[in-house]
Amino acid sequence: MNQPLSPSERRREIVNLVMARKSISLEDLVAQLGVSRMTIHRDLDLLEERGLLRKERGGATAESSLLFESNFHxxxxxxxxxxxxxxxxxxxxxxxxxxxxxxxxxxxxxxxxxxxxxxxxxxxxxxxxxxxxxxxxxxxxxxxxxxxxxxxxxxxxxxxxxxxxxxxxxxxxxxxxxxxxxxxxxxxxxxxxxxxxxxxxxxxxxxxxxxxxxxxxxxxxxxxxxxxxxxxxxxxxxxxxxxxxxxxxxxxxxxx
Missing domain, CATH: 3.40.50.1360 (Rossmann fold)
Structure with missing residues (x-):
């Protein structure tokens, strides 16, 4: 049985998924990572605060907006x-x-x-x-x-x-x-x-x-x-x- 990811590993995986797909839904993140919606919400809030992605209704995106410049990588x-x-x-x-x-x-x-x-x-x-x-x-x-x-x-x-x-x-x-x-x-x-x-x-x-x-x-x-x-x-x-x-x-x- 796989060990659950640590919070830092989970957030790194979220960033990788968003960058790979450009956008991803909240439900897909919950299914992929096996944690609650609330946990994913908290992770997305933190990652958005760090400027690594942009949280949007129902998920997250790496695409830029009026206020958000995409991650350099x-x-x-x-x-x-x-x-x-x-x-x-x-x-x-x-x-x-x-x-x-x-x-x-x-x-x-x-x-x-x-x-x-x-x-x-x-x-x-x-x-x-x-x-x-x-x-x-x-x-x-x-x-x-x-x-x-x-x-x-x-x-x-x-x-x-x-x-x-x-x-x-x-x-x-x-x-x-x-x-x-x-x-x-x-x-x-x-x-x-x-x-x-x-x-x-x-x-x-x-x-x-x-x-x-x-x-x-x-x-x-x-x-x-x-x-x-x-x-x-x-x-x-x-x-x-x-x-x-x-x-x-x-x-x-x-x-x-």
Whole structure:
């Protein structure tokens, strides 16, 4: 007979199930884990408080909402081919000796992977995965902003992060967004918004990397306009009506 899971093991299994299925019902969790509905409710409340999933009527989901940004590891699994194409297109902007800033998105993490062939580059970031990827690379001078660490987003934020960025300058800043509504960019978290604005202010030029799904997503906090970016890369699955709207608004963008 199998031993019952400890509370921490059970919650870890809940997160794994939600990430694997995107959404799961309360009844399925009860059946899978063999505990009461009340226990699952308490687990979901705690996991939502930690930012690992979003509790919804009748179950839980890993999908983002106006207020909730999905877990970093969940986002890393999605649209990998599209993000990889965007990263390769953006990589062409980085010249040997450049100083670049990279935000905390999963798309720009893939850009960091593309830097291996550049002779020398300085990378400034608030992203822990970018730091872990690039540390020890002989061709990279790595500068981490510091700040308050957010485990759900795998990055650093807050006053220290923003002040660090305010004292630095870069040739390029590479960013993504949670949502594009009209011609405006949005994110769920105000601290992330402030970090992105600090990145944008510190760079001579700015590049934006967007998957087509961002034009269907929604988030609460405005942080910028498409027109503020020198280069905008969007994956080729962007629908034709949205392409036409961007062209009519004179937004220069490149499909990759």
């Amino acid at each position: 969940y986002r890393l699994q999605n649209e990998n081919a599209e993000k990889r194409a965007l990263a390769r297109a953006a990589r062409a902007l980085v010249e040997p000796g450049s100083v670049i800033m990279v935000d905390d998105s999963t798309t720009t993490l893939l850009l960091a992977e593309e830097l291996e062939t550049i002779e020398f580059v300085t990378v400034i970031t608030n992203s822990l995965p970018v730091c872990e990827l690039l540390r020890g690379r002989s061709n990279v001078q790595l500068i981490l902003t510091g700040g308050s660490y957010n485990d759900t987003l795998q990055a650093f934020y807050g006053l220290i992060c923003e002040q660090s960025l305010g004292k630095l300058r870069a040739d390029w800043a590479f960013l993504s967004a949670s949502s594009v509504i009209g011609l405006s960019l949005y994110h769920q978290d105000q601290e992330v918004v402030r970090m992105k604005r600090a990145l944008m202010a510190a760079a001579e030029r700015k590049a934006l990397l967007l998957t087509h799904s961002k034009f269907k997503a929604r988030a609460l906090n405005h942080f910028g306009e498409l027109s503020e970016f020198d280069r905008v890369f969007i994956d080729a699955r962007l629908d034709e009506p949205t392409r036409q709207k961007l062209r009519q608004a004179d937004i220069a963008f490149e499909l990759v």
